[in-house]
Amino acid sequence: MAPPILHSPVQLSPAAALALSQQAPAFLRSSSSTVSSSPLSTLLSGPEKSEQWLQYENLIVSCLRTGDDQAAHQCLRRLVARFGDDNERVQALRGLVKEAEAQGNGALEEVLKEYNQILDENDTNIPIAKRRIALLRSMGRLSDAASALVQLLDFSPTDAEAWSELSDIYLSQGLYPQAIYAIEEVLVLAPNAWNIHARLGELQYMAATAPGVANGLYQKYMAEAVKRFARSVELCDDYLRGYYGLKLVSKRLLNDGAKATRQTDDSEFALPGTSTLERLNELATARLSEIVRHSAASDRGWRGYSEAEVAAARALLADDASAIER
Amino acid sequence: MAQVPVQSIHRDPQLFYWILFPITIVMILTGVLRHYATVLMASAPKKQDQKATREQRSLLHGINVRGNHHVLSKPSFTARRDALITAYESGAYLKNPDSRGQPPPNPMSDPNAMEGMMGMMKNQMAMVIPNTLIMSWINAFFSGYVIMKLPFPLTIKFKSMLQAGVATRDMDPRWMSSISWYFLCIFGLQPVFNFLLGSDNAASQMAQQMNQMGPQGGAQMFGPGVDPNKQFLAEAENLAVIEHHSVLDGVEQRLLAGIKV
Numbered sequence: 001m002a003p004p005i006l007h008s009p010v011q012l013s014p015a016a017a018l019a020l021s022q023q024a025p026a027f028l029r030s031s032s033s034t035v036s037s038s039p040l041s042t043l044l045s046g047p048e049k050s051e052q053w054l055q056y057e058n059l060i061v062s063c064l065r066t067g068d069d070q071a072a073h074q075c076l077r078r079l080v081a082r083f084g085d086d087n088e089r090v091q092a093l094r095g096l097v098k099e100a101e102a103q104g105n106g107a108l109e110e111v112l113k114e115y116n117q118i119l120d121e122n123d124t125n126i127p128i129a130k131r132r133i134a135l136l137r138s139m140g141r142l143s144d145a146a147s148a149l150v151q152l153l154d155f156s157p158t159d160a161e162a163w164s165e166l167s168d169i170y171l172s173q174g175l176y177p178q179a180i181y182a183i184e185e186v187l188v189l190a191p192n193a194w195n196i197h198a199r200l201g202e203l204q205y206m207a208a209t210a211p212g213v214a215n216g217l218y219q220k221y222m223a224e225a226v227k228r229f230a231r232s233v234e235l236c237d238d239y240l241r242g243y244y245g246l247k248l249v250s251k252r253l254l255n256d257g258a259k260a261t262r263q264t265d266d267s268e269f270a271l272p273g274t275s276t277l278e279r280l281n282e283l284a285t286a287r288l289s290e291i292v293r294h295s296a297a298s299d300r301g302w303r304g305y306s307e308a309e310v311a312a313a314r315a316l317l318a319d320d321a322s323a324i325e326r
Numbered sequence: 327m328a329q330v331p332v333q334s335i336h337r338d339p340q341l342f343y344w345i346l347f348p349i350t351i352v353m354i355l356t357g358v359l360r361h362y363a364t365v366l367m368a369s370a371p372k373k374q375d376q377k378a379t380r381e382q383r384s385l386l387h388g389i390n391v392r393g394n395h396h397v398l399s400k401p402s403f404t405a406r407r408d409a410l411i412t413a414y415e416s417g418a419y420l421k422n423p424d425s426r427g428q429p430p431p432n433p434m435s436d437p438n439a440m441e442g443m444m445g446m447m448k449n450q451m452a453m454v455i456p457n458t459l460i461m462s463w464i465n466a467f468f469s470g471y472v473i474m475k476l477p478f479p480l481t482i483k484f485k486s487m488l489q490a491g492v493a494t495r496d497m498d499p500r501w502m503s504s505i506s507w508y509f510l511c512i513f514g515l516q517p518v519f520n521f522l523l524g525s526d527n528a529a530s531q532m533a534q535q536m537n538q539m540g541p542q543g544g545a546q547m548f549g550p551g552v553d554p555n556k557q558f559l560a561e562a563e564n565l566a567v568i569e570h571h572s573v574l575d576g577v578e579q580r581l582l583a584g585i586k587v
Contacts, residue, residue, distance in 0.1 A: 123376045155380035157387040184402055188387075191394040191573075224399060227574040230581045269399060272578050279582050 012062065013306075021063045024071040027055070053079065060093055064100040072097055091118060092127035099135060108139055126156065130165075137169065145169055160189040164196070167203070176207035194235035198242045201228030205249055223269040225249045230280065233287075240291055240309050247284035247316060250277045285320065288313050333498045341473045345504055349464065353511040356456045357519050367448050372441065377421045381554055384419035388561045396573045403572075407565050414562035417555060426555050461508065465491070468504035476500045 012020065056075045063072040076090075076097055083090050095111060102108045115132040118125060129152050136145040149166045153159065167182035183200045190196060201224075207213070208221035226249050232242035254277055272280070292314050294302035374382075388410050395403050417423045469491045480488070480499045488499055488506045 122373070124374065124379055155376050156383050158383045158390065181402070184398055187397045188390050188394050188406075191397045197397075224574070227577050230577045231574055234577060234581050234584065269574065276578050276582070280578060283582065 017062045018066050021059070021066040021068050021071065024059050024063055024068060024075070027059065028071065028074055053082065057089075057093065060097065064097065069097075069101060072100075088125050088127045091125070092131045095128065095131045095135075099131075099138075105139070108135065111135060112139075124155075126152070126159070130162065133165070142169055142173055146173070157185070158189060160186045163189070164199075171203065171206070174210070176203065176210060179203050180207065192235055194232045194239055194242065197228050197232035197235065198239060198245055201225045201232065201245045201249070202241075204228060205245065209252075219271055220269070222249060222253060223271045226253070226272060226277075226280070227269055233284075238287070238291065240288070240305055240313060243284045243287045243291070244309070244313055244316060246280055247288060247320075250281040250284065251320070253277050254281060285317065289317055292317065333501075335472065335475075335501065337473070345468050345473050346507060349468075349504060349507055350511060352460060352463075353508070353515060354518060354522075356460060357515060358522065360452055360456060361519070361523050363452050364449065367452070369441070369445060381419055381421045384413075385554070385557055385561060388414065388558075388565060392561070392565055392568060395568055395570055398570075399572055399574065400570055403570050407568070411562045411565055414558040414565075417558070419558065420554060457512075461505070464505055464508050471503065472497070472501040473504050473507065474502050476502060 056079050060072045060075045060079075063069070063075070076093060079090050079093065085091075095115060098111050098114075099108065102111060112132065112135055115128055115135065118128050119132065129148070133145050133148045133152070136142075136148060146166065146169045149162055149169065153162050153166065156162070163182050163185040167179045167186070170176075170179035170182060180200065180203050183196060183203055186196050187193065187200065204221045204225035208218045208225065213221070225245070229242050229246040229249060233239055233246060236242065253271065254274070291302070291305065292310055295305045295310050391403075391406055391410060398406070413419060417426050420426065472489070472492055476488075478500070482499055484499045485497075487509070488502045489497065490503055490505045490509075492501075492503045
């Protein structure tokens with residue numbers, strides 16, 4: 001049996017999450033259920049591994065996702081036995097279990113009340129604060145969630161996770177400049193994250209193509225979007241989303257034609273020239289079709305692309321081809 | 327040329343069972359005991375209140391913006407810089423803005439700092455007391471004679487290390503006294519403790535001394551006696567003098583030159 005994964009299971013596909021949670025009973029059986037703190041047993045059984053607790057955490061998440069509440073409770077009990085009832089992470093996990101089992105809005109309100117109570121006692125309990133925000137968001141109270149996040153970020157502005165969540169919330173409310181600001185903060189904390197560069201490019205593109213955007217602003221957003229996507233694939237030269245965005249943006253700019261290339265002052269990025277755009281478009285097309293071809297044949301070293309993303313890339317390429325035929 | 331005769335000293339074989347062995351066992355047991363004593367005595371890291379967290383992380387935020395300014399476009403960098411400099415200079419992030427400009431409090435009078443020092447003292451004690459006890463025990467019972475012969479030759483320089491407590495000038499440095507065996511155990515038992523207690527144990531004095539000597543960057547930065555207001559002002563100045571360039575300048579050309587289709 002492969003041991004349960006150590007990285008966060010949030011982005012697993014449903015099938016993988018199911019497979020993981022089906023390992024839960026075997027994993028629970030294979031590891032001892034009691035944690036003894038007596039020196040003798042530690043001497044005999046060897047030092048405990050910190051990965052083990054991470055595995056429990058990940059198991060809880062994927063078990064809740066697949067409806068195996070019993071195993072989740074078992075994992076939680078062991079974490080409580082090891083770290084105590086008032087550990088911040090354990091508190092957050094217990095909240096997560098309660099949220100998952102809550103029936104209807106009333107029960108969720110109860111959980112929210114508990115979170116508020118915990119935060120009243122200890123206002124630096126970041127895991128609980130984040131759970132509260134996630135709960136507010138899933139209950140549809142977006143502006144409450146956003147203001148709680150802003151409050152969290154005011155005293156902890158070095159939290160990349162919180163910034164990207166804030167960006168997401170703003171995006172879902174259609175507040176593009178705020179979303180861009182928040183994702184820029186993530187980049188400040190993780191300057192070489194190519195996915196965040198591409199995400200920022202996507203946000204710029206969305207902001208540019210939103211209805212009712214002035215022409216000057218449109219060009220500014222598009223210029224930076226091109227650069228962000230280019231930076232993203234410069235950092236990771238087989239990143240599908242980066243190439244996808246690069247192709248999308250450069251195609252759109254080429255279709256716009258050379259109209260109104262406003263001379264920008266040097267504090268802003270200028271749109272690249274038509275020949276550069278064409279070459280960028282070519283590059284993105286070539287790489288995208290390479291990725292699509294290889295992952296269709298599921299060649300070695302080309303697996304791991306999300307199927308939805310590959311399908312979207314294929315659709316984009318097909319769109320391009322049909323435009324040429326016409 | 328006269329061969330130096332091989333020195334042979336007749337030792338009671340029981341020396342091995344009654345001295346060498348007990349010293350080693352005692353050393354290992356004290357190491358294990360010290361580990362658990364340190365674990366038990368360790369106080370949980372003190373919780374910071376929201377304002378202290380805010381003060382520290384705001385400063386870190388400024389440092390991050392300064393270090394990674396190249397990922398931002400010029401307008402967004404300027405906006406952040408202006409906001410941060412204003413906030414830093416007005417003391418908006420300070421834990422207690424009223425005490426600006428006053429000299430930092432004496433670290434001795436600050437209860438938090440005292441606690442840190444107490445922790446250090448406790449660790450020191452856990453190291454010093456058992457060592458003193460064992461050494462006096464060995465000195466009282468086993469001093470004044472050699473207990474074993476090392477199986478390899480050594481130069482004369484090792485005499486003072488290996489024959490402490492045995493003042494014989496002509497004896498081969500391969501002979502070893504009990505107190506020297508004790509010192510050898512102090513320095514040589516680290517792998518044994520690693521095996522028994524895991525690699526981050528508190529049993530070995532050597533590791534602890536290394537820790538104390540090493541630079542404590544994080545603690546230094548926000549440690550007691552450092553005036554946060556001055557840190558903020560210095561950081562504001564650092565931000566102000568940045569000449570901004572963006573990694574996005576000319577990224578298309580770089581990309582096209584770098585990737586061959």
